[in-house]
Amino acid sequence: MTTRGAADRNLALEAVRATEAAAIAAAGFMGAGDERNADEAAVAAMHDALGRFDVDGTVRIGEGNGEGAGKLHVGEKIGSGSGPKADIALVALEGKSIVARGGYNALSVLAMAEEGGFLTVPEIYMEKIAVGAGIGDGVIGLDKEPAENLAAVAAAKGVDISDLVVCLLDRPRHAQLAAKIRDAGARIQLILDGDVSGVIATGLPDSAVDIYMGIGGAPQGVLAAAALRGLKGQMQGRLVIRNADDGAKARDAGIEDAERIYGVDEMARGHVTFAATGVTQGTMLEGVNLHPGGAITHSMVMRSRTGTFRFIEGHHDFTWSDSTS
Numbered sequence: 001m002t003t004r005g006a007a008d009r010n011l012a013l014e015a016v017r018a019t020e021a022a023a024i025a026a027a028g029f030m031g032a033g034d035e036r037n038a039d040e041a042a043v044a045a046m047h048d049a050l051g052r053f054d055v056d057g058t059v060r061i062g063e064g065n066g067e068g069a070g071k072l073h074v075g076e077k078i079g080s081g082s083g084p085k086a087d088i089a090l091v092a093l094e095g096k097s098i099v100a101r102g103g104y105n106a107l108s109v110l111a112m113a114e115e116g117g118f119l120t121v122p123e124i125y126m127e128k129i130a131v132g133a134g135i136g137d138g139v140i141g142l143d144k145e146p147a148e149n150l151a152a153v154a155a156a157k158g159v160d161i162s163d164l165v166v167c168l169l170d171r172p173r174h175a176q177l178a179a180k181i182r183d184a185g186a187r188i189q190l191i192l193d194g195d196v197s198g199v200i201a202t203g204l205p206d207s208a209v210d211i212y213m214g215i216g217g218a219p220q221g222v223l224a225a226a227a228l229r230g231l232k233g234q235m236q237g238r239l240v241i242r243n244a245d246d247g248a249k250a251r252d253a254g255i256e257d258a259e260r261i262y263g264v265d266e267m268a269r270g271h272v273t274f275a276a277t278g279v280t281q282g283t284m285l286e287g288v289n290l291h292p293g294g295a296i297t298h299s300m301v302m303r304s305r306t307g308t309f310r311f312i313e314g315h316h317d318f319t320w321s322d323s324t325s
Contacts, residue, residue, distance in 0.1 A: 015275035027288035031102030042093035053079035061089035105282035111226035122249035125240035199224035203231030225267035230302025
């Protein structure tokens, strides 16, 4: 065991502790109809947990930027400052509307990479397509028609197009895309929110999802790419510039070519650790089970260095002074 390998494993566990803390905090607001309080609770809990990280970290994908940005904003320094340098990408609560209405698939997610490991993107939309392991480079492409992508994936998997399940967000903007998928003969799984979990689903060996398509948040796209690095999946992303404001945000983020298509290795480079904890019940992770005096959490952690992923069940005793550690 090398010292560096042991340190990586320790940081992976620290990442899970941070997502567990955020998930537990947000779960207390499930079904309360209050997105803001759920989100603020998750952010505060994750911020506190990250403050104890033994890293010299910088938030690269976070909870807003610019003047007036609160905790976990882009550019904020995180950790003790005495450990290795690391870039951090996070969404303390992916699916705050899910928690507010008591729905499915809300997550807390966090990724860490070596310094300079994450693509800097603005808070705008990104067009995405993703598949799991075993689909070679160049098989899928954002410039290809949905039918062409589906035919290529079906051929790579040795199945018929009718056997494929495509995951996409249930949004009016996807009406034409959904029609093309149906015309090609594939099946569709619509999700209300949380496209990080939708992308990850393509890479899990026991998942029914074969391919993810559609438009979602650009920061979530980078986080999803970080997860796929550990699952050996493939993904492409391209920023969606809807207006002059989006264009200005892209330029401010250092994006010179807004039409550029980014691969998974360009969005999340080097050695990447990804962690997620379920907040509400989902197809990938169970939600937080709050009970008198404690909670049970279900998380996953992936490390691109080894290509392994683990599921972790955490039992938290709130009577201890540091119950989420």
